[in-house]
Amino acid sequence: MPHVISQDGTRIAYTKTGSGPAVVLVDGAFGHRGFGPNVDLAPVLAESHTVYAYDRRGRGDSGDTQPFSQTREIEDLEAVIAEAGGTSDASGPVAVYAISSGAPLALDAAQAGLPISKLVVYEAPFVVDDSRKPIPDDFLARLNALIAQDRRSEAITYFMTKGVALPGVFVMLMRLMPAWSKLKKVAHTVPYDVAGLGDTGAGKALPAGRWADGKVPTLVVAGGKSPKWMQNAMTALADVLPDARHRTLEGQMHIVKAKAIAPVITGFVDD
Incomplete structure (x- = not known):
């Protein structure tokens, strides 16, 4: 490789x-x-x-x-x-x-x-x-806590709803799709992306x-x-x-x- x-x-x-x-x-x-x-x-x-x-x-x-x-x-x-x-x-x-x-x-x-x-x-x-709600001030801390507890699906859901502003119902449907398992495999890297955003959200x-x-x-x-x-x-x-x-x-x-x-x-x- x-x-x-x-x-x-x-x-x-x-x-x-x-x-x-x-x-x-x-x-x-x-x-x-x-x-x-x-x-x-x-x-x-x-x-x-x-x-x-x-x-x-x-x-x-x-x-x-x-x-x-x-x-x-x-x-x-x-x-x-x-x-x-x-x-x-x-x-x-x-x-x-x-x-x-x-x-x-x-x-x-x-x-x-x-x-x-x-x-x-x-x-x-x-x-x-103000065209959407801002990303929560404790967004990165909460993501890190969920990942530390290996609650990957919850971390993804939190990221998608509070970070990406997707409707909760849509994210629930995503959890039923085959791609969800691929998201879970790399969920531990989502805090890396959030850290890179800084205060731009x-x-x-x-x-x-x-x-x-x-x-x-x-x-x-x-x-x-x-x-x-x-x-x-x-x-x-x-x-x-x-x-x-x-x-x-x-x-x-x-x-x-x-x-x-x-x-x-x-x-x-x-x-």
């Missing part, structure tokens, strides 16, 4: 497909090389680009060295980018696409100076106004300085059929980034279709 070694010694598994300019895919919560919307995206992008899909720590075939910190996840992404050909002068040929809670990880990586040529983010789950303006030094050209994308709070968040994100464009992808929701987002990604990173 191809892998890179992160700075703390953690093995990070990845798959390389296609040929052409390099694009690294960063998953959101629960996602990895075998699960989530990026699974379908990788082969579509591989028709014209070299695609690096990797398992974030604790998922799939990657390790999970403790203690966790957001810095470790940035170092994991840095190792994958280096494998893809990224250079230390921050002008390397490696683009990054990040979806959902993978977006703040990629934004933080750009802020840290990783050699990312261009960045595309799709629907970071920020809450920037509090229902207030995004912190203007968090990504002020991230000069990477960035395309911020929202789905035209996604909830208003997600669309508002992406408008707000584009406004605070130093070099950003904003686009609404009509007809798409949070689980974006590969054939819809792929040309958006390639059109931006190849421009």
